[in-house]
Amino acid sequence: MDAKWQKAGGLVALCLIMFVVTLDTTITNIALPDITRSFSTTLDTSNWISTVYVLILSVLMIPMAKITDQLGRKRLMVIGLILFGIGSLACGLAKSIGMLIAMRTVQGLSGAIVTPIIVPLSVDLFGRAKANQIVGVIGAAAAVAAAAGPPIGGLLIHLWSWHEIFFVNVPIVLLTLGLVAICFHESYDTTISKSIDYIGIVLLSSGLFFVTFVLLKGYDYGWQSLRITMMSGSAVVLLGLFVILDLRRQEPLIEFRLFRDLTFLSSTLIYFTCGFAVVISSVVFNFFLENVRNFGPLHAGYIIMFSSLTVVISLPVGSQLGQKLDYRWSNVTGVLLMTIGGLLLTQLTYQVTGFTMMVNMAIIGLGFGFASLSLVSAVQYIPVEKAGIASGMINAARQLGTCLGIAMLVGVLNHNVANAKTAIKASAYQNVRESQVSPNVRTALDKVIHHDTAANHAKATLAAKSLSNVPKPIRTSELSQLYVGASKLSQANEKMTGSLKKITGRYGTIASIFSGGSADN
Numbered sequence: 001m002d003a004k005w006q007k008a009g010g011l012v013a014l015c016l017i018m019f020v021v022t023l024d025t026t027i028t029n030i031a032l033p034d035i036t037r038s039f040s041t042t043l044d045t046s047n048w049i050s051t052v053y054v055l056i057l058s059v060l061m062i063p064m065a066k067i068t069d070q071l072g073r074k075r076l077m078v079i080g081l082i083l084f085g086i087g088s089l090a091c092g093l094a095k096s097i098g099m100l101i102a103m104r105t106v107q108g109l110s111g112a113i114v115t116p117i118i119v120p121l122s123v124d125l126f127g128r129a130k131a132n133q134i135v136g137v138i139g140a141a142a143a144v145a146a147a148a149g150p151p152i153g154g155l156l157i158h159l160w161s162w163h164e165i166f167f168v169n170v171p172i173v174l175l176t177l178g179l180v181a182i183c184f185h186e187s188y189d190t191t192i193s194k195s196i197d198y199i200g201i202v203l204l205s206s207g208l209f210f211v212t213f214v215l216l217k218g219y220d221y222g223w224q225s226l227r228i229t230m231m232s233g234s235a236v237v238l239l240g241l242f243v244i245l246d247l248r249r250q251e252p253l254i255e256f257r258l259f260r261d262l263t264f265l266s267s268t269l270i271y272f273t274c275g276f277a278v279v280i281s282s283v284v285f286n287f288f289l290e291n292v293r294n295f296g297p298l299h300a301g302y303i304i305m306f307s308s309l310t311v312v313i314s315l316p317v318g319s320q321l322g323q324k325l326d327y328r329w330s331n332v333t334g335v336l337l338m339t340i341g342g343l344l345l346t347q348l349t350y351q352v353t354g355f356t357m358m359v360n361m362a363i364i365g366l367g368f369g370f371a372s373l374s375l376v377s378a379v380q381y382i383p384v385e386k387a388g389i390a391s392g393m394i395n396a397a398r399q400l401g402t403c404l405g406i407a408m409l410v411g412v413l414n415h416n417v418a419n420a421k422t423a424i425k426a427s428a429y430q431n432v433r434e435s436q437v438s439p440n441v442r443t444a445l446d447k448v449i450h451h452d453t454a455a456n457h458a459k460a461t462l463a464a465k466s467l468s469n470v471p472k473p474i475r476t477s478e479l480s481q482l483y484v485g486a487s488k489l490s491q492a493n494e495k496m497t498g499s500l501k502k503i504t505g506r507y508g509t510i511a512s513i514f515s516g517g518s519a520d521n
Contacts (some may be wrong), residue, residue, distance in 0.1 A: 001047065006183050010125045011134065013179035014118050015141040017081070020172045021111040022142040024088075025054055025402055026149025028104075029283045030161040030297050030304075038162065039097040048101050050283070051212070051406050056108025057115070058400035059208045062202040062254055065116035065392020070196065073117045073124075074186045076211050080113030081177050087168035119379060124187045136322075136376045140315040146278050147308035147365055150286055154301020155221030200246055200253040207238035208400070215408045219415035257390050258382065264390065267378035268397045270331050274371050275401025277338045281307055281364055284409050285345060289357075306358045307365030314369030319376075320471035327377035334371025337363055 012340035028035075028050050036046040068076040071425045122134045142151035156164040221228050221309035246252045259265045281304055289300035341364030348357075375394060382390045432446065 009123070009179045010183035013138065013176050013183060014122055014134075014138050016172055016176045017077075017114050017116055018138050019141045020169055020176075021057075021115055022145035023085070023149050023152070023289075024107060024111070024169070025050075025057070025399070026146050026278060027153040027165050028053070028149075030150040030153040030156055030286050030290075030301055031165055033441060034157055034297065035097075035100070035163045039100075041097050045097060046412055047406070049097075049104055051403065051410075052101055053104045053108045053111070053400050055112050055209065055408065056105055058212075058396050058403045059205045060109060060112035061116055061396035061399060062389075062392050063197075063204065065396075066253055067196060068113065068117050069389060073121055074180065074184050074262050077114055077121070077180055078177065079172050080110045080117075080484050081180065083110035084114065085170055085173035088166045088173065090419045092163040092166035096278040107145075114491050115395050119391030120187065121184055121311075125184065127461065133323075135379060136319045136373065139372050140319075142375070143249050143274075143311050143315055143369055144308060146274075147281075147287065147311040148305075150281070151301035151305035151308060154299075154304075158296070158298035168433070197246075197249065197251070197253045199243060200249075203242035203245070204253065207235050207242060210235035215404060215411055217411070219411050219418075230346040252299060254393065255386060258386065258393065260352050260392055261381055263381055264378050264394075267327075267331065267374040268316040268394050270335060270371050270374040271378065272397040272401040272513070273335060273338070274368060274374070275340070275369050275398035275403075276405040277364065277368055277371075278402055278411055279405030280342055280345065281361060282411060283406060285357075285361075287413060288348060288390040289433075303354060304356050304361055306361040307368065310362045310365035311369040311372075314366045315372065318373045322373055322376065327356040327373055327380070328375045330370045331377060332365045334373070337367025338371060339367075341367055355449050 023249060030045050036042065039046070064076075071328065084107055087103050087110060091100055091107065092101040093249050112143075118138060122138065126134050153165050156168065197210065214228055218228050242253075243256075245255060246254055247383060259268075259283055286300055286304065288293045289303060290297065293302075314334075318334070322330045341360055346362045348360075369457065375398075378394045379390050429446070
């Protein structure tokens with residue numbers, strides 16, 4: 001194949017890989033209400049559809065980066081893509097929530113395999129001189145995918161159903177497989193041994209899993225409960241033991257020495273922040289739109305789409321700024337804009353206009369686009385042979401940020417919603433107790449508050465229409481005059497009914513006499 005076409009096809013393949021893996025971190029969030037209803041489950045359970053994917057990505061990306069460097073990047077890329085395609089197809093065909101979550105685990109595993117290979121393959125294909133520019137293009141694909149997940153998901157759900165958000169991955173994977181097979185050669189990191197640190201993988205993966213689980217379920221189980229306390233302690237012990245052992249290894253699982261480069265360290269922290277920021281718009285804000293404002297997936301996606309549009313603007317601008325001046329200006333600008341956008345979202349009310357929400361999303365999108373260029377700045381001064389593990393570490397940082405963001409923010413959200421429900425119920429009970437309604441109505445309303453079902457609503461309506469046991473209002477109240485008037489009308493109605501009965505009775509007697517006389521004649 002001609003070198004020019006080979007590079008073009010290789011770049012398309014790398015962008016598609018980053019796009020589809022990143023897309024699946026956010027596209028499912030807008031579908032959670034539909035999936036929850038489809039399987040008749042709870043939001044706490046369906047949240048694992050998003051959480052387990054980014055959890056597996058963040059936990060396994062660093063170990064997989066090491067393994068792919070050892071066993072062959074192209075070979076593992078092909079295996080990872082096949083697994084991702086199979087997992088996507090199985091997710092779309094899932095008949096139970098358990099099956100869907102299990103297949104999302106497979107997607108997470110395959111995503112953890114392919115993501116850290118992207119940077120070293122780009123260096124192999126384009127050379128070190130052009131690597132930063134190429135990584136910038138790939139980073140743009142990732143940023144657009146993260147921001148575009150909700151609107152794309154909303155459109156697919158509107159046109160078809162939530163199943164299509166997984167089916168759409170299959171043709172992309174097939175195209176990418178063909179391009180990878182044609183455009184890339186096998187490559188390794190020749191500076192590392194072929195031994196695999198299984199103990200380190202288990203310690204790191206288990207520790208990160210416990211951290212995420214604690215953040216996600218801390219409010220549900222109680223922060224001082226035995227389960228959460230034991231998991232927190234286990235996370236500290238496992239991660240501490242991993243760091244101690246890894247620092248002593250000649251071939252560590254995580255190249256902690258890379259953090260001596262302040263550019264790599266700061267870029268990794270910023271990319272971690274990007275992952276956390278994605279959750280604000282794609283999960284928490286989407287919950288507000290669909291569950292509080294009762295917007296449909298397409299309407300919610302339309303508002304969130306403005307973050308995607310501004311990402312497309314800020315990425316090339318930030319890239320030019322980084323190449324001419326320094327990437328630190330792009331990164332700092334991005335963090336400041338994301339902070340401003342997050343603060344503006346804290347002022348949301350139920351009456352907020354659509355225009356205001358769009359502006360908020362636009363600001364966050366601008367910041368996210370600028371800050372996503374930290375993926376480029378991170379590998380500026382990293383040795384070529386360490387590009388694979390460096391890519392794995394910084395991408396893992398972002399996925400870990402997304403994972404912890406989902407765990408922490410969804411945990412806080414569920415806790416606040418639960419507290420709000422409790423406060424509303426308490427206020428409703430108090431209002432019912434203080435209101436002047438019949439005992440039948442009060443009992444029916446208590447049942448509605450305790451169990452908000454259609455049957456209880458029907459009983460409450462019937463009780464409200466009943467006139468039995470209606471309490472007499474206080475004379476000084478405005479209802480007293482209505483009550484007296486209604487009583488007089490009722491008494492007048494009874495008298496009129498009695499008079500009609502007497503007249504009817506007399507008419508019946510006269511009619512029977514005349515009828516009898518006629519018969520005798």
